[in-house]
Amino acid sequence: MSTPRKRGERSPAASTALHAVLLLASFIAVFPVLWVLVISLRPGFAGSSEVHVFEPSSFDNYEYVMAKTKFVSWFGNSISVAFFTTIFGIFLSATAGYALSRFRFPGHRPLMWTFLVTQMFPVAILIVPLYNLMNKLGWVNTHASLVFAYCSVTVPFCTWMLKGYFDAIPAEIDEAGRVDGLTPVGTFWRLILPLARPGVAVTAFYSFLQAWGEVAYATAFITSDDKKTLAVGLQTFVTQFKQEWGFLAAASILITIPAALVFFFAQKHLVAGLTAGGTKG
Amino acid sequence: MAGRLRRSWDKHKYAWGMVIPVVLVLGVLVGYPLYRGVFLSFTDANEQNVAATIGALHVPDSFSFVGLRNYVDVLFGPNTKFWSVLGRTVVWTISCVFFHYTIGLALAILLNRQVRGRSIYRVLLILPWAVPAFVSAFAWKLILARDNGIVNHVLGQLGLGTFDWLGNDTLAFVSVIAINIWVGVPFNMVALLGGLQAIPSELYEAAEVDGASPWQRFWHITFPGLRTVSSTIILLGVIWSFNLFAIIFLVTRGGPGDATQILVTYAFSAAFEGIRDYAVAATYGILILGVLLAYATVYRRALRSGGEVW
Numbered sequence: 001m002s003t004p005r006k007r008g009e010r011s012p013a014a015s016t017a018l019h020a021v022l023l024l025a026s027f028i029a030v031f032p033v034l035w036v037l038v039i040s041l042r043p044g045f046a047g048s049s050e051v052h053v054f055e056p057s058s059f060d061n062y063e064y065v066m067a068k069t070k071f072v073s074w075f076g077n078s079i080s081v082a083f084f085t086t087i088f089g090i091f092l093s094a095t096a097g098y099a100l101s102r103f104r105f106p107g108h109r110p111l112m113w114t115f116l117v118t119q120m121f122p123v124a125i126l127i128v129p130l131y132n133l134m135n136k137l138g139w140v141n142t143h144a145s146l147v148f149a150y151c152s153v154t155v156p157f158c159t160w161m162l163k164g165y166f167d168a169i170p171a172e173i174d175e176a177g178r179v180d181g182l183t184p185v186g187t188f189w190r191l192i193l194p195l196a197r198p199g200v201a202v203t204a205f206y207s208f209l210q211a212w213g214e215v216a217y218a219t220a221f222i223t224s225d226d227k228k229t230l231a232v233g234l235q236t237f238v239t240q241f242k243q244e245w246g247f248l249a250a251a252s253i254l255i256t257i258p259a260a261l262v263f264f265f266a267q268k269h270l271v272a273g274l275t276a277g278g279t280k281g
Numbered sequence: 282m283a284g285r286l287r288r289s290w291d292k293h294k295y296a297w298g299m300v301i302p303v304v305l306v307l308g309v310l311v312g313y314p315l316y317r318g319v320f321l322s323f324t325d326a327n328e329q330n331v332a333a334t335i336g337a338l339h340v341p342d343s344f345s346f347v348g349l350r351n352y353v354d355v356l357f358g359p360n361t362k363f364w365s366v367l368g369r370t371v372v373w374t375i376s377c378v379f380f381h382y383t384i385g386l387a388l389a390i391l392l393n394r395q396v397r398g399r400s401i402y403r404v405l406l407i408l409p410w411a412v413p414a415f416v417s418a419f420a421w422k423l424i425l426a427r428d429n430g431i432v433n434h435v436l437g438q439l440g441l442g443t444f445d446w447l448g449n450d451t452l453a454f455v456s457v458i459a460i461n462i463w464v465g466v467p468f469n470m471v472a473l474l475g476g477l478q479a480i481p482s483e484l485y486e487a488a489e490v491d492g493a494s495p496w497q498r499f500w501h502i503t504f505p506g507l508r509t510v511s512s513t514i515i516l517l518g519v520i521w522s523f524n525l526f527a528i529i530f531l532v533t534r535g536g537p538g539d540a541t542q543i544l545v546t547y548a549f550s551a552a553f554e555g556i557r558d559y560a561v562a563a564t565y566g567i568l569i570l571g572v573l574l575a576y577a578t579v580y581r582r583a584l585r586s587g588g589e590v591w
Contacts, residue, residue, distance in 0.1 A: 015396075022391055026405035028463070032420035033412060035431060039423060096303040103296035106289065111300060118311050119517065120573035124526045124549035125566035128559060129314035129321075152310035155303060157517075184295040213413020216526070231413060245423065252416040263411035267404060270471050 033256065040249035061250035065234065071254075073226055074233040078212060079258075081143050081229055085150040085211035086204050093155050093203060094196075097162030098188045102174060115156035123153065127220050134221060141223045149221065150211045158203040165199030166192060198269040205266035212259050230255055321563035322351055328557035344560070351564040362539065362547070363568070370523060370543040373458060377522040378515060380462045385469025390503070392470070393477045403474075410467035418531035421460045422447070450540035453533055457541050461528050465521075469514055476510035477503070512584055519580075520573055544569050 010018070043060045065071065100108065130149060131140070139145040169192055177187035193200070218232045228236070234251035290297070326344040355363050392403055409417065424431050425446035433443040446456045484502050493501070526545045529535060535542035535550060542550070544565060552562030 018391060018394070018396055022388075022396070022402045022406075025388055026402055029406050029408050029467070032417065032424060032463070033408065035424055036416070036420045092303045092306060095299040099296045099299035103293065105293040105296035107297070107300070111304070114307065116516075116520075116577060117570075117574065118307060119520050120524065120570055120577070121311060121315065122524045122526070122545040122548065122566050122569050124530075124545050125318065125552065125562055125569075126311070126314045128552060128562075129317040130310065132317070133309070133313055148306065148310055151306060155307065159303065185299075188299075209411065209413070213415065215415050231415065235415065248419060249423070252419055256412055256416050259411050259413060260408070263407070264404070267407055270407065 036249045036252050039245060040253050042246060061246040062254070065237070065247055065250045065254065069233060069237050070226060070228075071230075071234075074228055074230045077143065077227060078230040081146050081150070082208050082211040084143070084147045085154065086207040088147060089151045089154045089158055089207045090200060090203055092151065093158035093162050094193060094200065095188070096155075097159045098166050098192060100159070100163045101166035102171070102184075112160075115160055118152070118156045123216065127216060130217075131220050140221060141227060143227065145221045146211070146214075146218060146229070149217045150207070150214065154203075154207040154210050158207060161203055161206075162196065162199055165196050169195050201266050201269035205262060205270070208262050209259055212262075213255065318563045318566050321559050322567050323348060324560050325350075326559040326563075328559075331559060347560075351560050352568075355561065355564050355568065362542075363565075366539070366542055366544055366547050367572070369454070369541075373454075373543050374519055374522045376458050377461050377465060377525075378518040380458075381465040381469045381518055381522075382511070382515060384462065384466050386473050386507075388466070388470045389473035389477055392474055407467045407471060409463055410471075414464070414527040415531050417460070417464055418528060421456075421463075422532060425456055447533055448537055450537060453537060454541050457529050457532055460532060461522070461525065464528060465518070469518070472510055472514050473507060476507045480506035516577065516580055519576065523573060524569065 040061050041058065043058045096111075099105070100112065134140050134145045134149075137145075139148075173191055173195070174184075174187050177191045178184075182190065213231050214229075215231050215235065218229045222228050222232065225233075234255065237247075237251070323346060324344045325347050326342075330342065330344040332340060332342045355361055388406060392399060392406070396402070412420075425433075427433060427443065427445045427448060430446070432446065437443050444452060447453050480502065484506075485498060488498050488502055523543075524545050525543075526549065529541055529543060529546050530549065533541045535546045539547070548562045548565035548569070551558050551565065
């Protein structure tokens with residue numbers, strides 16, 4: 001301690017070390033995706049042992065994957081499944097989360113427990129009974145079956161998070177709404193939900209990602225080719241050509257892009273959203 | 282009685298009205314499969330004796346009730362792998378949660394400082410979260426491939442020799458753990474970063490005035506300040522890791538042999554590979570649920586004795 005420094009100021013050495021650690025961590029975080037991107041731009045990467053990163057790149061793999069598959073309709077299917085999962089899931093978890101946050105009612109604690117316990121069910125084992133159930137309801141091979149199945153996964157976590165978020169909003173706001181003659185539902189819809197927008201953004205992000213890349217349920221429930229989601233469709237297409245890693249790489253990038261876009265817009269809210277959910281959880 | 286119920290309804294109608302949709306959806310989609318799982322675990326149901334429709338012919342269920350036999354076989358049978366797989370699952374869970382938390386905390390603390398390019402670092406570091414599981418699995422398989430993977434390529438160039446990352450029992454287990462750490466760190470980092478930002482900076486200033494060392498500040502301000510966030514993400518982290526199916530299934534399918542098999546993947550292979558044994562798979566499912574419930578109860582009690590309620 002030779003010269004006293006103000007809080008937040010660092011010596012050049014400490015600053016370099018800080019950046020070095022962050023750069024290394026960022027590299028590890030990004031490298032796998034970048035590597036898939038590199039492979040996807042290399043024509044004819046069929047398991048050769050030499051990897052030339054600086055060879056001229058081409059979009060052959062992408063053209064092939066998009067031309068030979070029902071890419072456009074699969075893409076649309078994925079979007080609509082992910083969209084409805086997000087909307088429906090948020091509707092369910094926001095209403096329940098608000099009730100859990102503001103009211104003490106009989107069933108309050110058991111319900112909180114249930115949300116935790118449902119996270120404990122091994123999804124891999126729920127698939128068979130869930131498939132039987134969908135079969136009885138006549139929902140096999142519909143997108144609705146996927147939306148409901150994904151909601152059963154996302155809703156417990158989202159409710160927990162949103163409850164934490166609502167807890168952070170002062171109860172005086174509710175009282176003010178009540179004084180102005182709003183019903184509890186009106187208070188929730190007009191006052192609280194808009195205030196909880198960052199929390200909603202986080203849960204929306206989470207739900208969208210869950211639905212977007214999911215393969216297990218989507219493989220089991222969807223039987224006809226034109227109803228497949230992108231992840232399932234591209235995967236089944238590519239596994240027909242076992243050695244064509246280039247196609248699989250291109251398909252992976254195509255699936256990652258929309259998720260990354262949603263993520264990019266949601267990430268600003270992520271920190272604020274998870275704070276409230278986590279600290280008050 | 283009816284009057285009391287009615288008063289109760291009037292008092293709580295908004296609350297109940299708002300939770301009913303969730304209760305219905307979860308009741309059907311989780312309650313029914315759970316009931317069915319418990320039921321199957323007391324039977325000898327498998328591929329050959331459950332109801333099936335073959336063409337126009339409908340074959341009804343023909344399995345029978347066997348009481349606790351499945352549980353006895355799984356827990357105490359001579360050939361059971363339950364305990365060894367459970368042991369591996371515990372190692373897997375503890376390693377994943379430990380590294381998720383510590384790496385996530387370290388990165389969150391670094392990101393919480395005034396550092397140039399902070400928002401870029403943040404975007405890059407959260408990226409693995411946005412990647413669908415099977416894309417992550419594919420990327421890592423590509424990187425760790427024995428013959429043309431980049432890791433072996435680099436190690437070979439450095440003269441360190443090559444390794445069969447996903448083909449050797451121990452290495453494969455270490456590899457899937459490492460891959461899952463890569464997948465899970467962003468969530469922990471973001472949650473902890475949020476927790477750090479919620480700690481009032483006056484506390485740090487006061488501590489500095491009192492001459493507290495950085496380590497003392499961390500131990501007496503940062504760590505207690507993160508208590509609630511930490512207890513939530515560790516609880517969820519343990520439950521999620523214990524049941525994490527996608528990564529192991531997509532990367533190694535539990536192999537080589539059973540070297541990377543954890544309870545969920547093992548149960549899944551019982552249910553879907555070879556002769557589909559639904560009863561044994563259901564028994565495993567119920568046992569997994571039992572283990573996690575026991576854990577959550579103990580954990581909650583520990584938290585409560587620490588003065589926390591949820």
